[in-house]
Amino acid sequence: MQVLHLVTSEEIFFTQQIDTLERKGVDTTVLVVPGADQIDGDMGSGRGVAEYLQFLPKVRQELRSGDYDLIHANYGLTAPYAITQFRLPVVLTLWGSDVVGFDGAVTKACAWRCDAITVRSEEMRDLLGRDAHILPSGIDLERFEPMDRREACERVGWDPDRKHVLFPYSPDYERKNYPLAKRVTERTRDRLEATDDEIELQTISGVPHERVPIFMNAADALLLTSRHEGSPNTVKEAMACNLPVVSTDVGDVRTRLRDVSPSGVGTTEDELVDELVAVLESESRSNGRDAVREVSWDRIGDRILDIYESVLSADESEVAG
Structure with missing residues (x-):
């Protein structure tokens, strides 16, 4: 053919x-x-x-x-x-x-x-x-798989004793709505009475695709604040790494995360803050990999x-x- x-x-x-x-x-x-x-x-x-x-x-x-x-x-x-x-x-x-x-x-x-x-x-x-x-x-399940978090932090230069919220795009990517991610993270710090150093919002841009799984395994949560999406691969890749996801209600994200915990979808800024607080307080990885094998x-x-x-x-x- x-x-x-x-x-x-x-x-x-x-x-x-x-x-x-x-x-x-x-x-x-x-x-x-x-x-x-x-x-x-x-x-x-x-x-x-x-x-x-x-x-x-x-x-x-x-x-x-x-x-x-x-x-x-x-x-x-x-x-x-x-x-x-x-x-x-x-x-x-x-x-x-x-x-x-x-x-x-x-x-x-x-x-x-x-x-x-x-x-x-x-x-x-x-x-x-x-x-x-x-x-x-x-998604490539052989490339995106769980690994030791402390080892991943060392490989990307992050402090493993801090919590890292991953916004997996450039802040300049308008459709991904970085300003919302920043506000949600700031309000989450306030709720948890944490400093900027204790909860860091990390962005990545221009990173070779083969290194993205290391960042996902180093992070404590993936934060997606897009205005619209189809079926965002970053969410599915995070799931394959058992990284908890907090996302706006776009594309098929709600369906993908239906049986995944800890993770959550928010339709308002307040709901996103609630979901991110819950994920960071849980201090656990998700069961996302089992849910994403079908793709x-x-x-x-x-x-x-x-x-x-x-x-x-x-x-x-x-x-x-």
Whole structure:
């Protein structure tokens, strides 16, 4: 099976998806929209109309030169390029922010022409307003696994006798809402009568993906304060490390954390403070790893293959009919 992937940027989870599909025998070619200027993967940041116009001839040239079975458009802004041809079936994968705002308008205008759509959560499917497969991105359970906390603290240079709240992004990443994380941490210190040194809010940016598990194992809690998400991998990766998670009610986080303790979801700043206080007072790791096994890349890869085969079978039936 030969698949042409269109993508706005080669995020870690996207490259892991490609690696998984190739291990399962899919021949893949990837075309990336030019001109990405990102802050921790902020989709489309820094691009203008010119970059997206440059992408169309690249796609058409590749389709003329390659012998593909289907097109897989990753992120809604790649959908227009996939549906400008009428020969190959199209699978569209949405990541989260592409179902709201301007990106969401583009996505919805193109979705009807796609043969299959995958979204990260029920919330995304509701926002899209169309039938879609709920398919979270996978995680690498061999890379993200529990390790000794004190050893992890030593490896990242943190004091193991302090409590560390991990905000796993750059403070400049606007959609992740660092100001809220800062307020929640400050109020948590006040509630626990702790100093800035006793409870530290840690941020990471530009860290190689293979080192992220060390930071997660060194932390006492992961704090996610995003305004919107699809199925945030940082939450699932934290779960795989048994790191407690406190998060806003975005994407599929509430579903993921349903049976995980200690961890919690808050819909208000007050609730987030309550949840973070409870996690830090517990001084324990979570049972998240058991809950996240279902989204290993191997299982997600099999589900993507099932979607490909279903789309191709339907396309063959239409041709025969």
